[in-house]
């Protein structure tokens with residue numbers, strides 16, 4: 001059954017240990033660093049829970065018949081992927097594409113894992129059962145899952161077991177009755193502070209000797225020993241909603257996760273001391289593709305929002321009438337269309353495998369991942385270019401409008417035709433929060449890295465792309481001529497195509 005926002009919020013009051021600015025947070029739902037993001041996620045839960053959206057955003061749980069978020073669907077056909085995409089797009093629009101690790105992100109990974117639970121079963125049948133049971137639980141209890149699947153950046157030149165201390169990277173240190181004990185740290189838990197469970201595993205390659213780190217497990221945020229160290233809060237630094245409209249509401253936070261002798265019961269363990277399974281979970285299941293397919297639906301939404309803002313600024317400044325500005329907006333629109341087209345192409349290139357699971361088109365998914373950092377960086381520069389100094393020539397805060405003497409000058413000198421000062425300032429402060437603020441800068445880093453370092457993503461694209469047609473064209477071309485000119489067979493080809 002889907003939860004509503006109030007139930008989600010209540011679930012966060014569970015004694016978790018989240019630290020920020022030198023203090024333990026006593027109630028994350030009320031703390032200024034987190035409450036804006038909590039409210040935004042709660043609003044998303046309300047939307048999915050709303051009976052009016054049941055048809056569009058949910059499916060009937062095969063276990064209970066109750067509505068479950070489509071984020072948890074194991075797609076069985078291209079039509080399922082389309083249905084899922086329509087739902088995920090509507091969910092992304094609730095947060096303007098600004099919450100990368102909302103409840104609908106890791107849900108996609110888990111659905112993919114459950115569709116190919118046999119991969120986890122290679123380490124023992126009970127692991128496959130654990131994956132399927134947890135997927136059903138997450139679906140039917142409408143859990144919010146996040147993940148930490150990389151060790152901290154301590155020394156990237158050495159494998160896990162050769163770090164200066166054996167328990168820097170999170171790994172198993174003991175087995176106890178009923179489960180395992182995990183110690184060490186992982187990065188970078190986006191949204192983890194305000195989620196229900198964190199998935200602890202590894203996507204970076206492990207090598208022989210790293211067996212203790214070859215884990216996959218679901219850990220509740222209130223498990224004793226789980227410590228969440230949040231980065232600086234942009235929401236808390238926001239002077240007002242008017243001044244920082246997106247920082248204040250959508251700062252999902254990123255955290256270092258420290259697992260200090262955390263006991264994980266066997267039923268929450270998906271892989272244990274198994275380098276092969278930990279590696280294969282990402283690519284021998286549809287998990288990685290489904291998770292990233294969702295991420296790109298969100299990215300598409302965010303780009304639509306950014307381009308909408310760019311057009312509004314150009315309209316406000318009157319520059320939209322200038323051909324070079326229209327051409328720049330056209331180029332921005334082309335970038336969004338590229339991302340959208342590659343999302344839709346993943347449905348057209350979907351394949352249903354022998355397990356009855358529909359995989360989104362792999363090459364199209366990796367193409368989007370590859371282009372994303374570049375497209376996003378270019379778009380930010382183009383919007384800055386379009387806005388010029390207007391983004392900076394803004395009142396220091398909303399309070400300036402409260403002082404009549406200051407407001408009189410602002411009303412006169414910071415306005416545009418059809419846009420009184422407050423409207424102009426409101427729009428430009430929103431743009432600044434999207435392209436220039438600390439929140440915006442973190443988003444730039446996020447879009448560059450959330451799917452992995454660009455060099456890693458590009459090499460995955462190399463593996464995903466079918467070079468065969470191109471190679472065949474090269475062979476045909478090279479075979480068509482030699483030192484003596486066009487070969488006889490090629491002449492026939494030319495006649496055959498009527499040239």
Ligand SMILES: Cc1cc2nc3c(=O)[nH]c(=O)nc-3n(C[C@H](O)[C@H](O)[C@H](O)COP(=O)(O)OP(=O)(O)OC[C@H]3O[C@@H](n4cnc5c(N)ncnc54)[C@H](O)[C@@H]3O)c2cc1C
Nearest residue numbers: 147148149150153156187188189190445446449450452453
């Ligand atoms: C805002 C943000 C949110 C994130 N959220 C999450 C999350 O929710 N969960 C999670 O698990 N992770 C998350 N991540 C982590 C993300 O997955 C990693 O940042 C990403 O996989 C890259 O790893 P890294 O940061 O350790 O970079 P590194 O691997 O250290 O790479 C950094 C740079 O070093 C260079 N480099 C490193 N190694 C090589 C090499 N072998 N060859 C050539 N060049 C190299 C490259 O220039 C590379 O871009 C997040 C990251 C960011 C920035």
